[in-house]
Amino acid sequence: MSFLTSSAPLARALAERNYSDPTPVQSAVLEAAAAGRDLLVSSQTGSGKTVAYGLAIGSTLLGEAEAFGRASKPLALIIAPTRELALQVQRELAWLYKHANARIIACVGGMDPRREAALLDEGAHIVVGTPGRLRDHIERHRLDVSALKAVVLDEADEMLDLGFRDDLEFILKTTPAERQSLLFSATLPKAIIQLAKSYQNDALRIEVAATPGGHADIEYRAIRCYPKEAELAVVNLLRFHDSPCSLVFCNTRNAVRHLEAILLERGFSAVALSGELSQSERNSALQALRDGRARVCVATDVAARGIDLPGLTLVIHAELPNDPEVMQHRSGRTGRAGKKGTSVLLVPPSRRRKAEMLLAEAKVEAVWAGPPTQDEIRELDKERLLSDPILTGEPGEVDAAMVEALIAGRTVNEIAAALVRIYRARLPASEEAGDPNFARDERRPARAREDYAPREGQRFGENRDDSPRSDAPRHKSGPRGDTVWFRLNIGRKDGADPRQLLPMICRRGKITRDEVGAIRIFDKETKVEIDADVAERFYELAKAVDRDKIVIEPVTGEEERRPAKPFAEKASHAPAPYSKPEGDARPVRAYEKKPYEKKPYEKKPYEGGEKKPYAKKAYEPKPYEGKPSEGGEPKPYEGKKKAYEGKSKPFGAAKPYDPVRSERDALSDPNVSFRSGPKPRYDKPAGDKPYGEKKPYAPKPFGAGKSGGGKPFAGKPFAGKPASRDGDARPAGKAPYKGKKPR
Numbered sequence: 001m002s003f004l005t006s007s008a009p010l011a012r013a014l015a016e017r018n019y020s021d022p023t024p025v026q027s028a029v030l031e032a033a034a035a036g037r038d039l040l041v042s043s044q045t046g047s048g049k050t051v052a053y054g055l056a057i058g059s060t061l062l063g064e065a066e067a068f069g070r071a072s073k074p075l076a077l078i079i080a081p082t083r084e085l086a087l088q089v090q091r092e093l094a095w096l097y098k099h100a101n102a103r104i105i106a107c108v109g110g111m112d113p114r115r116e117a118a119l120l121d122e123g124a125h126i127v128v129g130t131p132g133r134l135r136d137h138i139e140r141h142r143l144d145v146s147a148l149k150a151v152v153l154d155e156a157d158e159m160l161d162l163g164f165r166d167d168l169e170f171i172l173k174t175t176p177a178e179r180q181s182l183l184f185s186a187t188l189p190k191a192i193i194q195l196a197k198s199y200q201n202d203a204l205r206i207e208v209a210a211t212p213g214g215h216a217d218i219e220y221r222a223i224r225c226y227p228k229e230a231e232l233a234v235v236n237l238l239r240f241h242d243s244p245c246s247l248v249f250c251n252t253r254n255a256v257r258h259l260e261a262i263l264l265e266r267g268f269s270a271v272a273l274s275g276e277l278s279q280s281e282r283n284s285a286l287q288a289l290r291d292g293r294a295r296v297c298v299a300t301d302v303a304a305r306g307i308d309l310p311g312l313t314l315v316i317h318a319e320l321p322n323d324p325e326v327m328q329h330r331s332g333r334t335g336r337a338g339k340k341g342t343s344v345l346l347v348p349p350s351r352r353r354k355a356e357m358l359l360a361e362a363k364v365e366a367v368w369a370g371p372p373t374q375d376e377i378r379e380l381d382k383e384r385l386l387s388d389p390i391l392t393g394e395p396g397e398v399d400a401a402m403v404e405a406l407i408a409g410r411t412v413n414e415i416a417a418a419l420v421r422i423y424r425a426r427l428p429a430s431e432e433a434g435d436p437n438f439a440r441d442e443r444r445p446a447r448a449r450e451d452y453a454p455r456e457g458q459r460f461g462e463n464r465d466d467s468p469r470s471d472a473p474r475h476k477s478g479p480r481g482d483t484v485w486f487r488l489n490i491g492r493k494d495g496a497d498p499r500q501l502l503p504m505i506c507r508r509g510k511i512t513r514d515e516v517g518a519i520r521i522f523d524k525e526t527k528v529e530i531d532a533d534v535a536e537r538f539y540e541l542a543k544a545v546d547r548d549k550i551v552i553e554p555v556t557g558e559e560e561r562r563p564a565k566p567f568a569e570k571a572s573h574a575p576a577p578y579s580k581p582e583g584d585a586r587p588v589r590a591y592e593k594k595p596y597e598k599k600p601y602e603k604k605p606y607e608g609g610e611k612k613p614y615a616k617k618a619y620e621p622k623p624y625e626g627k628p629s630e631g632g633e634p635k636p637y638e639g640k641k642k643a644y645e646g647k648s649k650p651f652g653a654a655k656p657y658d659p660v661r662s663e664r665d666a667l668s669d670p671n672v673s674f675r676s677g678p679k680p681r682y683d684k685p686a687g688d689k690p691y692g693e694k695k696p697y698a699p700k701p702f703g704a705g706k707s708g709g710g711k712p713f714a715g716k717p718f719a720g721k722p723a724s725r726d727g728d729a730r731p732a733g734k735a736p737y738k739g740k741k742p743r
Helices: 008-016 024-029 049-056 058-062 083-096 113-122 131-139 156-161 165-174 190-199 227-241 253-265 279-291 324-331 349-361 374-386 397-409 412-425 498-509 532-542 663-667
Strands: 039-042 076-079 104-107 126-129 150-153 180-185 204-207 218-224 245-249 270-273 296-299 312-317 341-347 367-369 483-488 516-521 526-531 552-554
Touching: 008 049, 008 083, 024 039, 024 049, 024 204, 039 049, 039 190, 049 058, 049 083, 049 180, 076 083, 076 131, 076 165, 083 104, 083 126, 083 279, 104 113, 104 131, 113 131, 126 131, 131 165, 150 165, 156 165, 156 180, 156 190, 165 190, 180 190, 218 349, 227 245, 227 253, 227 312, 227 341, 227 374, 253 270, 253 296, 270 279, 279 296, 312 324, 324 341, 324 349, 341 349, 374 412, 483 532, 498 516, 498 526, 498 532, 498 552, 526 532, 532 552
Parallel strands: 039 180, 039 204, 076 126, 076 150, 104 126, 150 180, 218 341, 218 367, 245 296, 245 312, 270 296, 312 341
Antiparallel strands: 483 526, 483 552, 516 526
């Protein structure tokens, strides 16, 4: 099937782009059964969905016309989950509708909304945007959706995962009911199906079967690495593959910043892409990758969907994704449009099981291996140098004179060495990354880079007592031969780190890790132990100051040139063999304890004589004797007192009245309560009352004793106050409240 079924201007644009055969999803939407209908399409990433729905809505928007008329109200609305995807859709549709004279506008977050509003006022045929920004323009009446003929939801599952459901429902409710709706998604969960039932009419469901075993054009590799050497493995992978465009994924923004700084420090042209960057910074980063000014992009999952970068052949998962779907979307940035790509997962020993589960759930088979070695990278550098275009072709007239001068003044070896140095100077240095072979050691390989890991509460290169580090990495088993010490002008105060010094030393001196002995880091300098047989060659190569500006010089003094101490044999702590007595028929054993003769138990006689048997005495109560009195003999016990027989207890004679005790004294007595009981009774003479007889109660007439007489209240309203000197008379009625007067 060809693209001849689409409209003429679109077919012309496809021919210019050398699109000869449609992909499966493009063929499905171009069938006669799908013309003009609502579509619910699921297809894997990188299958050409953007061009597919661009062709599907072409007949709806153009009809039989060859081009669009004057732009006014939008005819199509395309909604994408991320800003990068929306801008990419705008670029794809721009060349697809180039000959139809379509005006396509993007409305995304992070851009100036006033400029977008001005563009919408001028008119547009197709509007592409993110859900939040489109809803904002609709609510502010900047975007008129009354004339829409088609609505497309691209990556609908991602938009629901990002929490755009409310925005999508708002936009779909405001659009006309008779418009064509196309919903494209990599997967079709229940939420997508429910959304399609609510806002689509008799939608045609199209499911394009995914390629068995994942994307057929992507080769998956699982690289074993140590947790602290993941950055070194990334450097070696970038050097090994030498891709014109690579994408490295991290899980957090901090990890993106950290890895980007490491790659820039080592000489890679790298850019970062994460949600914390502004939209202009993200656009410039992607443009740098497209222009070739940058070759490596370190990004979060914001770049995992929809982004199409030309020449992207390598995807590195510096940190494992959380689920297989994210892994496939990350890997889908490469191997697009029939091109081959490689997806590499860095797997530390502790994450091996998770990596195997991700690959199994994604139905992907990966090749397990260790990180590329420096020797492998050097071999590839040699092949790339020999096939470099700089060595091919005839020199021009301007260069011919320089070539003759070089040949006349230098030998061939000198010219070749200079060319190799120039070629290697522009390449980032490779690193020494170990391979924790899972098959050899399921738990963890020997040493497990413990020499490079700091102890608890300790920085690299120092011990707990703040003395120079002496437990430096040694990679050979057995005693070392003669060694030579070298001094480096970098110390602990300069941030010296054995993890960085060891690869630098091996690179500068062209030696291996096994030829490096102890590394002792002091405050202002570092001493390194090198095997004596390679020390002279090491110094000749390492004495030239490199880009790291570290000076390496030999240490003078015989105390620094010493053979390593031989390993002392362990003393045997086994007991002496047991000598077998003569005549013993038992078999001889190597080690045997002497028999222990146990004496029989002998009961010792009691020294104090024969013990009397224990007899428990019966309890006998003692007779009551009473306490002796002070004046004589104690009184005899008379038994218990008799119970009260109803006789009245005399209260005694009444105390005479004490006139000194006043009423205040009675009130202050805590034993007297006037609330809970009657008042105390005191014996007073009959004629001592200060007051006379109490008169009977008589109601007092109203107003008695007050000015104004005793007239009762007549219920008349407040007549108001007379006018003051200023002439502001108050009206009749309730007197106004003025609040509290100041004190």
